[in-house]
Amino acid sequence: MQIKKAMSTSINSNTIASLVFLSAGLLSANANAEEFFTIKDGELQRPTGYREWVYVGTPVTPNDMNNGKAAFPEHHNVYIDPKSWAHWKETGEFRDGTIIMKELVSVGSKAAVSGNGYFQGEFIGLEATIKSKKHNPNEPGNWSYYSFSTPDHDALTEVAKPFPAASCNACHQSAAADDFVFTQYYPVLRAGKGTGEEAAGGFTSTLK
Amino acid sequence: MQIKKAMSTSINSNTIASLVFLSAGLLSANANAEEFFTIKDGELQRPTGYREWVYVGTPVTPNDMNNGKAAFPEHHNVYIDPKSWAHWKETGEFRDGTIIMKELVSVGSKAAVSGNGYFQGEFIGLEATIKSKKHNPNEPGNWSYYSFSTPDHDALTEVAKPFPAASCNACHQSAAADDFVFTQYYPVLRAGKGTGEEAAGGFTSTLK
Numbered sequence: 174m175q176i177k178k179a180m181s182t183s184i185n186s187n188t189i190a191s192l193v194f195l196s197a198g199l200l201s202a203n204a205n206a207e208e209f210f211t212i213k214d215g216e217l218q219r220p221t222g223y224r225e226w227v228y229v230g231t232p233v234t235p236n237d238m239n240n241g242k243a244a245f246p247e248h249h250n251v252y253i254d255p256k257s258w259a260h261w262k263e264t265g266e267f268r269d270g271t272i273i274m275k276e277l278v279s280v281g282s283k284a285a286v287s288g289n290g291y292f293q294g295e296f297i298g299l300e301a302t303i304k305s306k307k308h309n310p311n312e313p314g315n316w317s318y319y320s321f322s323t324p325d326h327d328a329l330t331e332v333a334k335p336f337p338a339a340s341c342n343a344c345h346q347s348a349a350a351d352d353f354v355f356t357q358y359y360p361v362l363r364a365g366k367g368t369g370e371e372a373a374g375g376f377t378s379t380l381k
Numbered sequence: 382m383q384i385k386k387a388m389s390t391s392i393n394s395n396t397i398a399s400l401v402f403l404s405a406g407l408l409s410a411n412a413n414a415e416e417f418f419t420i421k422d423g424e425l426q427r428p429t430g431y432r433e434w435v436y437v438g439t440p441v442t443p444n445d446m447n448n449g450k451a452a453f454p455e456h457h458n459v460y461i462d463p464k465s466w467a468h469w470k471e472t473g474e475f476r477d478g479t480i481i482m483k484e485l486v487s488v489g490s491k492a493a494v495s496g497n498g499y500f501q502g503e504f505i506g507l508e509a510t511i512k513s514k515k516h517n518p519n520e521p522g523n524w525s526y527y528s529f530s531t532p533d534h535d536a537l538t539e540v541a542k543p544f545p546a547a548s549c550n551a552c553h554q555s556a557a558a559d560d561f562v563f564t565q566y567y568p569v570l571r572a573g574k575g576t577g578e579e580a581a582g583g584f585t586s587t588l589k
Binding site (some may be wrong): 281295297365381 | 398427428429430431432433435436438439440441442443446447451452453456460463466484486489490493494496497498499500501502503504505506507534535536537538539552554555558563565566567568569572573580581582583584585586587588589
């Protein structure tokens, strides 16, 4: 009651305006976060929270399908940050400031009650790609590529320097379907390209 | 200015209290949504927006690894609703009201610049499982199972009746690692069981 009384004496339209502004700010704070990554002294700080971003697809290229010498002998769970996903749904383009994470997961099992196949095992690494005019003014498509995986894949580094452009971008430039991203293998991105709300799944009876 | 003046004359502490309450309500509306599904006349309405929930893992059990007759000849992208994910992170348990979605994706390609493997093609179906004492009082673990896939996998139904318990739960009861859920194949759930913030990825240098 003491507080209520104090408030009632000092209240005015500016206070209301401030509260409304504050509320709007709180509501949209996450949506308005410009970027979901931090680059400091040329190094990308290891991103956090990406398992709560939007998942787009998982390729698996196991050793036993590549003569025991797969270049990427794991499942790759791929995520895009939520603001870039919102932009993709709206426009069908990767915004400046997009970050895509690739979490590496070992082949854990090849047989289950559901049949023979490839089942996900343990986390063994983490990679990222970023589209940024500011940080990558001279890279093709403004994309840069990073890995936080240690050589023996038993830990993650705190920061990562970008790979030399050619080591990643040669494949991405020649083979990726959409702006250096392999959307042909990511059904969530492919179906969601510029489709608005429907991109999030289940809104129509057609399969898209 | 007209509006501001009108506001300043009628403002009082109750108005402020209402605005603050409204703001708090808006901020927590999503977090407080009790369930992410609707069951009407015993049928589950097709859920929407699940591609923006939390992804937990993808098994693939293709025909060519199962004598051409796989029981589930696709990739299965599996998601959990955000409130049940929050509960899982906090407690390591599936809350009453959990919904887990399984989006079926065809094998789209078996070779890419990254090597031979299994790459995701097109969406071909949608399934769900729900843990609910209210709706499934007599089912093992209170789980029920649904499919929105049409027989030829070229569309989705609007609603789904639950499968007879035995048709799904026999395998889930005997082989699933944690409360009828195959967490052994879902690294995000396994790593995130009761681990709080760390469950979302990237917070520590250890791989979990």
